[in-house]
Amino acid sequence: MSQFPFFSFIMLSFLFFFKSQFGGEPLSYTRFSLARQVDGDNSHVEMKLAADEEENVDSNMRGNQTSIAKPKRLNGYVCYGIIAVIVFFLIGFMIGYLGYCRRVESQDCGKEAGTQPSCPEETETFESEEQLPGVPRIFWADLKSTLSGKLDAVDFARAIKMLNENSYVPREAGSEKDTSLAFFIENQLQDCKLSKVWHDEHFIKIQVKGSSQNSVSIVSTSGNGSQAYPVESPEGYVAYSKAATVTGKLVHANFGTKQDFEDLNMPVNGSLVIVRAGKISFAEKVANAESLNAIGVLIYMDYSKYPIVNANLPVFGHAHLGTGDPYTPGFPSFNHTQFPPSQSSGLPNIPVQTITRAGAEKLFQNMEGDCPRIWGTDSSCKLVSSQDKNVKLSVNNVLKEIRILNVFGVIKGFEEPDRYVIVGAQRDAWGPGAAKSSVGTSLLLTLARILSDMVLKGQFKPSRSIVFASWSGGDFGAVGATEWLEGYLSSLHLKAFTYINLDKAVVGTTNFKVSASPLLYSLIEKIMKDVKHPLNGLSLYRDSNWISKVQKLSLDNAAFPFLAYSGIPAVSFCFCEDTDYPYLGTPMDTYETLNREVPQLNRVARAAAEVAGQLVIKLTHGVELNLNYEMYNDEILRFVKEMNLFRADIRDMGLNMQWLYSARGDFFRATSRLTTDYKNAEKTDRSVMREINDRIMKVEYHLLSPYVSPRESPFRHIFWGSGSHTLSALLEHLKLRKKNNGAFNQTLLENQLALATWTIQGA
Known part of the structure; x- marks a missing residue:
């Protein structure tokens, strides 16, 4: 004008x-x-x-x-x-x-959609095309339409079924069938005409069942001597259990959470503990029991939570409170690489074993005291073993060194090929693994083929690279993914800006659930508004308060080490029910079961692929990086409000909150400066935008505590990690001052508060 x-x-x-x-x-x-x-x-x-x-x-x-x-x-x-x-x-x-x-x-x-109200999608364009003479602008609506059209032509159910054929099942990590599937995936990626396809190999230690059977038996101490009655020799097992034999009283601790043990009002030291599967990982259940001096743990699936007809169904899991190879903590397990002998602090020092529901019911017949009704479990459940009855647990697992393959394919970005989003899926499984690994693998291959085809036809020109990764060792604690992270720890956070996890993306139809870094909330919300539910045709965005329902990434989620260990924003999502999918980690995780439990499997898998595909395109195409760093202002404010509830206690200890308030203010001002710099930047100046995007990428990484050892406390993220350095641990410790003053340590609290404050201030 x-x-x-x-x-x-x-x-x-x-x-x-x-x-x-x-x-x-x-x-x-x-x-x-x-x-x-x-x-x-x-x-x-x-x-x-x-x-x-x-x-x-x-x-x-x-x-x-x-x-x-x-x-x-x-x-x-x-x-x-x-x-x-x-x-x-x-x-x-x-x-x-x-x-x-x-x-x-x-x-x-x-x-400026990340910081300003977005324009109608019909007029949204991507700035990267402005730099390419003779290339027409690519509109977001066109990209969505192209992606949607290509997804319509895919038979996902057929792909999932093919991955569960006998030639690839079962495929425990490092097995011949796991390796065979790895080479099949590598060939498929090469057929997609990606920029580059390769595989890495790692030599790791896993735990398998030994030549001697694991066993559970009841020991009767009545009469003149003791006599053992076998309960079962389970087919399933828990990897990384301590190999040992223990005997003692058996106590039921519900799900084995910290709160469950507090509510139990019964000592478990010197006793075995039996817990239900669910709510938290096997490793967390074992760690909680061990912290209270229990001598062993039994885990079973009750009918109330897992309504499976077959009461003799075996279950598999692992007990490593961590991820990766626990015998090379902090180091990549490459071949012939020498490290000093060491093992993860997350390995249990007590034996652990899964048992069938039928086995658990046999144990309950020799126990007394009804389980609390509030547990909502089976009527057969009992609390503690009878006076003259003990339980004997024998675990004989052995270590085994295996070779695993991680397979990669990449579509190189046109402007910044050294910046990339990673899309990954677990490949291995104990048992058939239809829901656990076949769904994610089929989604991975489909997205690689479709996005590559769009690039080859000029329908999509990503500014940044897209890496497709097929991991092995997932059933043993995201071993393949973590070993890769450990191998490139010093540089990955400077190049990888998001991890998208495809594992267990389809285990139901009713709900769409998300676990993610706050940096991705805004982008996820936009995509939820775009993608329709596969069955009712309504938007996936149903609740304006959906962020409050986002679940924290669990320890057994492959996205967890990316976020908590490497400081890379990560997201995992699923179509699921209100209850857990009961067949994971069992021989019943088959294609037939999945197809029966998930009506319209093909349509639900297509919707999952559309969510992941839109995430990839949004993150790689535009000049701006679609990560909303300002969301962490809300997370820090929420933490400060929780701390304010203990203001009187803090004052009584001669401390104050002023430094924490100042740290929050510094973080807020830093994000405001970054937003101002972004708004004032010349969007067509690639070097300026790259510098701003790099600053955005570092926000997550700077929330890893620099004051703890990556080896001793690998999950250093103060919000989403684990250990005494986390904000949740600080709050739990403060609560001890009122609950159990004898267990409260003021010096430790002062250190926790200081380190948390400095981490926030330096972020």
């Missing part, structure tokens, strides 16, 4: 020039002023006045056809003609200029 006065000046200069040269009088333009130019109606005024002049000229010429024109009038006609040409030229120029301005304004609105 500011160009209009300049155009007016040019036009007036032309008029005065022609008047002086030809003696013509610009009668129609004497009313044209700069003030009227600003109104924005002048193009119409100019067109009308120019047309009037042409009519006057034509009538004069018709009225004087037989006369000879005077030279002066001829000069005037020439003047008017030239003026008309100039006017039409300027009108066309201004119309084109206004159209260009509107397109640029629309584009800028779309680019």
Whole structure:
């Protein structure tokens, strides 16, 4: 708009020039002023006045056809003609200029979607295309439509079924069938014509059942001596259990959470503990029991939570309170790499074993005391073993070194190939693994094929790279993924900006659940509004308060080490029910079971692929990085509010909250400066935008505590990690001051508060 006065000046200069040269009088333009130019109606005024002049000229010429024109009038006609040409030229120029301005304004609105209200999707474009001459702009609506159309043509159910054929089942990590499937996936990625396809190998230690059977038996101490009665020799087992034999009283501790043990009001030291599967991981159950000096743990699936008809169904899991190879903590398990002998502090020092529901019911027959009704478990459940009955647990698992393969494929970005989003899925499984690994693997291969096809056809030009990863060792605690992270720990957080986990993405139909870094909340919400539920056709976005229901990434989720160990924003999602999918980690995790439990499996898998595909495109295509770092302001504020509940206790200890308030203020000001820099940046300047995006990438990483050892406390994230350095541990410790003052340590609390404050201030 500011160009209009300049155009007016040019036009007036032309008029005065022609008047002086030809003696013509610009009668129609004497009313044209700069003030009227600003109104924005002048193009119409100019067109009308120019047309009037042409009519006057034509009538004069018709009225004087037989006369000879005077030279002066001829000069005037020439003047008017030239003026008309100039006017039409300027009108066309201004119309084109206004159209260009509107397109640029629309584009800028779309680019700032992370910090400003977004424009309608029909006008949203991606700035990266502006740098490529001869390439048409790519609209977000077009990308969505193209992705959706290609997904419609995929038979996901057939792909899942193929991955569960006998040639690939069972595929325990490092087995021949796991390796065979790895090479199949590598060939499939090569057929997709990706920029590069390769595999890494790692040599890791896992635990398998030994030659001697694990066993559970009841020992009767009545009469003159003790006598053992076998309960079962389970087919399932718990990897990384301590190999040992223990005997003692058996106590039921519900799910084995910390709260369950507190509510039990019964000592468990010197006793075995039996717990239900669910709520928390096997490893956390074992750690909680061991912390209270229990001597062993039994885990079973009750019918109330897992309504499986087969009461003799075996269960598999692992007890490592961590991820990766527990015998090379903090180091990558590459071949021939020598490390000093060490093992993870997360390995249990007590034996652990899964038992069937039938086995648990046999034990309950030799126990007494009904389980609390509030537990909502089976009626057969009992609390403690009878006076003259003990339980004997024998675990004989052995270590085994195996080779596992991680398979990778990459679509290189056109502008920043050294910045990438990672899309990953577990490949191995104890048992068939249809829901556990086949669904994720089929989604991975489908997305690789579709996105590569879009790139090859010029329908999609990602600025950043896309890495597709097939991990092995997932059933033993995300071993493959963690070993890769450990191998490239020093550089990954500088290059990888998001991990998208596809594991267990389809285990139901009713709900769409998300676990993610707050940096991804805004982007996830936009995609939830775009993607329709596969069965009812409504948007996945149903609740404006959905963020409050986001679940923390669990220890047994492959996305967890990316976020808590490496400081890389991560997301995991699933279509699921209110209850857990009961067949994971069992021989019943088959395609037939999944197809029966998930109606319209093909449509649900397609919706999961659409969510992941839109995430990938949004994160890699535009100039701006779709990570909303301002969401951590809310997380820090929430923590400060919780701390304020203990303000009196903190004051009684001679401490104050001022430093924490200051740290929160510093973080808020830092995010505000970053937002201001982003808004003021020239979006077409790649170097400037790269610098800003790199600052955004580092927000998550800077929330890893620099004050603890990555080896001793690998999950250093103060919000989502585990250990005394986390904010949740600080709050739990504060609560001890009122609950159990004898267990409270003021010196430890002072250190926790100081380190948390410094981490927030330095983020």
